[in-house]
Amino acid sequence: MINKVVDNIEKALEGVESNMTFMVGGFGLSGIPENAISALSKKEIYGLTCISNNAGVDDFGLGLLLKRKQIKKMISSYVGENAEFERQMLSGELEVDLIPQGSLAERCRAGGAGIPAFFTPAGYGTEVAEGKEVREYNGKPHILESALTADFAFVKAWKGDTAGNLIYKGTARNFNPLMAMAGKITVAEVEELVPAGELDPNQIHTPGIFIQRILQGEKYEKRIEQRTVRKRE
Amino acid sequence: MALDKNQIAQRIAQELEHNMYVNLGIGIPTLVANYIPQGIDIEFQSENGLLGMGPFPFEGEEDPDMINAGKQTITTMPGAALFDSATSFAMIRGQHVQLTVLGAMEVAENGDIANWKIPGKMVKGMGGAMDLVASADNIIVAMMHTNRQGESKILKKCTLPITGVNCIKKVVTNLAVLEVTKEGFKLLERAPGVSVEEIITATQAKLIIEEDIPEMQF
Numbered sequence: 001m002i003n004k005v006v007d008n009i010e011k012a013l014e015g016v017e018s019n020m021t022f023m024v025g026g027f028g029l030s031g032i033p034e035n036a037i038s039a040l041s042k043k044e045i046y047g048l049t050c051i052s053n054n055a056g057v058d059d060f061g062l063g064l065l066l067k068r069k070q071i072k073k074m075i076s077s078y079v080g081e082n083a084e085f086e087r088q089m090l091s092g093e094l095e096v097d098l099i100p101q102g103s104l105a106e107r108c109r110a111g112g113a114g115i116p117a118f119f120t121p122a123g124y125g126t127e128v129a130e131g132k133e134v135r136e137y138n139g140k141p142h143i144l145e146s147a148l149t150a151d152f153a154f155v156k157a158w159k160g161d162t163a164g165n166l167i168y169k170g171t172a173r174n175f176n177p178l179m180a181m182a183g184k185i186t187v188a189e190v191e192e193l194v195p196a197g198e199l200d201p202n203q204i205h206t207p208g209i210f211i212q213r214i215l216q217g218e219k220y221e222k223r224i225e226q227r228t229v230r231k232r233e
Numbered sequence: 234m235a236l237d238k239n240q241i242a243q244r245i246a247q248e249l250e251h252n253m254y255v256n257l258g259i260g261i262p263t264l265v266a267n268y269i270p271q272g273i274d275i276e277f278q279s280e281n282g283l284l285g286m287g288p289f290p291f292e293g294e295e296d297p298d299m300i301n302a303g304k305q306t307i308t309t310m311p312g313a314a315l316f317d318s319a320t321s322f323a324m325i326r327g328q329h330v331q332l333t334v335l336g337a338m339e340v341a342e343n344g345d346i347a348n349w350k351i352p353g354k355m356v357k358g359m360g361g362a363m364d365l366v367a368s369a370d371n372i373i374v375a376m377m378h379t380n381r382q383g384e385s386k387i388l389k390k391c392t393l394p395i396t397g398v399n400c401i402k403k404v405v406t407n408l409a410v411l412e413v414t415k416e417g418f419k420l421l422e423r424a425p426g427v428s429v430e431e432i433i434t435a436t437q438a439k440l441i442i443e444e445d446i447p448e449m450q451f
Contacts, residue, residue: 027281027318028304030297053318080357081304089356098356101280102322102364109319120326121367125398127350128363158298170298170315171282177317205317222297225304229292 001196004164004188004214009039012187012213016152018045019072023108023153023179024052024062028081028225031172032061033189035217036154041065051075051148053104053175055085060223069093075148077101081225100128103145105178110147112181112210117146153183156217157206160190161199164208173205180210189217234426235407236449241375243268244449245334245405248373249275256280256325256365258335259303261375265334276310278330280321280361285313302361322361326368333369335362337376337401339391342417342438344401346374347393359396366397378406378435385437387411387418408432410449417441422449 006012013036016022022040026032037056041064048071055074056063065071066084073095079085088094099107100122110118119142123129133144155176158169166188168176180186188206193216236244242264249255249269256278257263266288269275277286279301286301287308295306309315324330339347346366349359366372379385387404404411409432410422419441423432425448433440 027302028300030281030300030304076358078358078360086356090353096356098358100359100363100367101318101361102326105318105322120364122326122364124367126363126396127394128359170296171279171300172298173315174282174318178319224295224297224306225300226306227295228289228305228307229295230289232291 001163002208003162004208004211005162005193006213006215009035009215009218012036012189012215013039013043015185016040016043016045019047020151021049021051023148023150023183024050025153025155025174025176025179026061027053027171027174029057029061029223031156031168031174031176032056033154033156033187034220035189036187037061037064041068041070046070047072049073049075051108051150051179053077053101055079055082057081057225058084060221066094073097075099075104077104105175107145107148108175108178108182111149112178115147117144119143120145149182149184150179151184153179153186155180155186155188157188157190159192159194159199160188160214161194161196161208162214163196164188164211164214165199165204166190166206166211167199167203168205177206180206185212186210187212188214190214191217191220234424236424237407239264240451241405241407243451244410245373245375246270248332248403249273253332254278254284254330255332255334256330258333258362260336262334262336263303265375278321278324279307280318280325280365282316282318282321283309283313284324285310287313322364325361325364328368328370330369332371332373333365334373334375335365337374337386339386339388339393340374340376340401340404341388341391342413344399344413345391345395346397346401347391347395349396350394352394362396366400372401374401374404376404376406378408385435387436387438389438408435414441419443420446422447424449
């Protein structure tokens with residue numbers, strides 16, 4: 001068994017530098033690697049390119065890195081919940097590459113799967129297609145999208161074992177399994193870390209081969225972005 | 234009288250068919266789930282990774298690991314399934330999801346839709362909208378007929394950056410039901426008490442009007 005466990009978040013982040021490209025899992029605030037983001041936001045690293053579906057909110061998630069102007073460029077699909085993000089983008093301080101969500105997911109998957117590029121119908125005829133090769137398949141135009149990889153991928157799972165195998169919970173899975181595949185170094189933080197052999201191999205979502213470092217997160221706030229409830233009848 | 238947002242959703246719900254997989258966008262489209270006709274089984278897909286989305290949780294039962302694409306806390310129905318974002322968009326691009334309902338800032342008579350960006354003002358991103366409109370066989374737009382300034386959102390040509398070309402099939406607004414045909418928007422129904430003339434006045438695009446236009450039935 002190959003042991004992927006690191007003792008603490010500092011060891012997990014060893015080697016991160018300014019101007020690197022990071023992938024950060026999560027959808028909204030669900031399934032984000034809280035501990036890694038928090039530790040990165042305390043480091044003197046700047047000029048980062050972050051690939052993440054969203055950009056957090058002003059005081060949580062990637063918003064923490066935005067506030068300290070550590071991010072030079074964001075590659076995302078939807079950034080509507082973060083006022084500071086919008087301000088930095090409209091003023092030109094922050095470079096932003098907005099990508100259709102399905103293309104973003106597939107580009108990460110492709111990056112980890114050794115597929116350099118693929119054709120998709122999403123974005124044809126829009127700003128997203130500018131400068132991209134167009135080809136017709138089955139009578140329909142498609143655009144060429146390239147794979148994404150990163151120096152580090154930071155992902156979050158519910159349970160993990162010492163071999164790096166991961167199980168996600170609910171909709172907190174989202175981009176995490178795809179980004180886990182696409183990082184040169186993938187750091188997985190989990191709510192519960194167990195010895196190899198304790199997780200049922202049938203239930204593993206991300207096999208440990210994609211993970212270089214794993215640790216149990218120190219604490220999880222798991223903030224809810226939009227609390228919606230119904231009344232009991 | 235013009236419809237309110239709930240009535241727009243209620244009219245769109247009449248388009249649901251038994252055993253459909255449906256993706257609902259944020260805003261008015263979300264309300265469609267409240268009006269599923271009796272005797273019809275529908276499964277809602279949420280593009281962040283859930284098939285078989287249920288209603289909001291009871292107070293105290295909210296789970297941060299269970300949200301919809303609008304980041305709202307939700308629940309799962311019996312038989313629900315969870316998956317990653319790439320699998321989710323395989324369902325969408327692969328046309329396994331049969332109906333998409335989404336909002337728009339503008340629609341055009343060639344079937345174009347704009348709903349993701351106002352240059353220099355509002356840039357929230359397209360989220361999954363571009364993948365959805367590029368792939369779905371059946372796309373219904375739920376929107377108000379005019380904007381806050383009273384200007385028509387039903388146009389000859391979109392003025393905002395578009396989300397997809399030549400893709401929408403039907404538009405349900407507070408005033409009318411429109412079908413997108415090769416010749417342009419065809420007026421199918423009008424809101425109760427709203428005249429054809431009022432709809433023409435509120436519409437910048439050319440309208441195809443054949444014979445008597447019936448009122449929507451609820």
